[in-house]
Amino acid sequence: MTTTIPPCPQCGILNTYPDGDFFICADCGHEWLTQQSSQTNDDSESIIKDANGNILSDGDSVVIIKDLKVKGSSITLKVGTKIKSIRLVGGDHEVDCKTDAGQFMLKACFLRKA
Ligand SMILES: [Zn+2]
Incomplete structure (x- = not known):
């Protein structure tokens, strides 16, 4: 050594x-x-950040910063759509959110804290 x-x-x-x-x-x-x-x-607990690097937490409101096509549907979540009370989950798409169009799993990098 x-x-x-x-x-x-x-x-x-x-x-x-x-x-x-x-x-x-x-x-x-x-x-x-x-x-x-x-x-x-090294906090093993994963911190989820939005497009601006702000840390997201459960219950936050976010705004979509980019048109997002929802896989397997004709739905497009429009840029500027506000989503209330997100829920953070693990995995590739970290943000579970309810919109008028339904419930989706989104990537935090396409969201901005409102
Ligand atoms: Zn000395």
Whole structure:
């Protein structure tokens, strides 16, 4: 296992070695705590964003930003259509919404928070 050893913050010399949670500089004897800065807070919970990058949540109202043909029907959801109370679901089409024309699953990238 190779750890990247930082230069001593005190004297700047790279003659340092790790010792447990600490780094120790052999030249000036400075000790400092290893920083575990690589703690990635990767929220596995998926965040669904609209076309503008705003985070969508259940119950939001959205506006369609692009004419959307509904698969398997002759219905086209027109740009500018407002949809109230969306419901977020997992998967490819993240937004479950009810419109006057029926209930559809839409991609969040075609929606804008109203
Ligand atoms: Zn030093």
